[in-house]
Amino acid sequence: MLKNNCHKLLMVFCLLILFSAPGYAADPIQITTWEELDNVRNGLDLDYILMNDLDQTTDGYDTYVGVAGGWSPIGVFVPAVINGLRLGEWDADASSTPFTGSFNGNGFTISDLIIDRYYEGTNVTDDPPSYDSFGQGLFGYLSGAEVYDLKILNASVSGYRHVGILAGYTRLSTLSDIETSGELNTRHNGGGLPER
Numbered sequence: 001m002l003k004n005n006c007h008k009l010l011m012v013f014c015l016l017i018l019f020s021a022p023g024y025a026a027d028p029i030q031i032t033t034w035e036e037l038d039n040v041r042n043g044l045d046l047d048y049i050l051m052n053d054l055d056q057t058t059d060g061y062d063t064y065v066g067v068a069g070g071w072s073p074i075g076v077f078v079p080a081v082i083n084g085l086r087l088g089e090w091d092a093d094a095s096s097t098p099f100t101g102s103f104n105g106n107g108f109t110i111s112d113l114i115i116d117r118y119y120e121g122t123n124v125t126d127d128p129p130s131y132d133s134f135g136q137g138l139f140g141y142l143s144g145a146e147v148y149d150l151k152i153l154n155a156s157v158s159g160y161r162h163v164g165i166l167a168g169y170t171r172l173s174t175l176s177d178i179e180t181s182g183e184l185n186t187r188h189n190g191g192g193l194p195e196r
Contacts, residue, residue, distance in 0.1 A: 028104060034060030037110075041074045044097060049104040050150065055111035070114035070156075075099035075142060077135025077162060077169045092169060096135075098143035105150025105178075113138060113165070118158035118185055133160035135168035142173040155182030 028049040031037050038060070040048055055061070065071045078093040092098070117133040135141050136159030138152055147166065155165045162168040165180040 028102070034058055034064040037074075038064045038072075040099070040101075040103070041072075043101070044075060045100045047102045047104075050106045050108045050110070053109045053111065055109075061112070065112065065114055068116075070116045071138070073115065073135060073137055073140030073168060075135075075140045075167075077141035079134045079161070092135075092141060092143075092171075096141055098141040098145070098171070099139050100142075100144045102146040102148075103150070104148060107149050109151040109153055110138065111152075111154045113152060113155040113157065113182070115157045115159065118160070135159070135162045137164040137166055137168040139167040140169070142167045142170045144171070145173040146175075147173070147178065148176040150177070151179040153179070153181045155180065155184075157182065158185035 026047075028047040029036075029043070030051045031040070031048055031054075032051045034054060037050075037054060040046075052058075056066070075098045076096055077098075078096045080091040080093045115136050117136055136157055138155075139145075139147070150166075152165050157163060157165050159168065163184060164170075165182055165184060166175070166178055167173075
């Protein structure tokens with residue numbers, strides 16, 4: 001009887017560890033094309049897994065990356081108003097829509113990512129930057145999300161503020177086993193992984 005109860009307790013304990021461990025989504029949505037990657041924006045709180053490399057030869061590249069402005073980041077960062085200006089220096093506006101799910105890169109690579117939303121102005125009071133030049137990266141805004149086991153190589157990302165190859169703006173998220181390379185062009189707050 002005691003032996004049987006110990007086995008049951010051990011089984012419950014193992015299941016709790018398995019399902020509470022980060023990165024173990026029970027049934028993640030599989031991504032094999034740029035269109036499927038783009039559709040992540042339609043389920044920002046879901047779990048995803050990359051099933052192959054994505055690059056300029058993959059279906060959908062010309063439609064989702066090779067267009068004016070390039071890739072539209074997943075998760076929208078709307079800059080908060082500070083001193084009357086919408087600069088988003090430290091925080092996101094409540095109308096932002098972050099990615100809050102999980103993204104398992106599964107060891108695969110996303111290559112040739114292009115985002116071109118650099119702000120050329122010199123006076124943000126008289127000539128404010130377009131809001132879509134904030135929060136630029138594969139993900140525009142991560143909040144409470146998990147992203148892991150992913151490479152983003154040969155990227156070219158530009159924007160005004162909160163710009164990163166992986167993510168433009170990140171809050172309370174778990175990132176692990178991420179590798180990035182490429183060019184980054186920003187006026188303020190930029191980095192290869194998330195900017196913040």
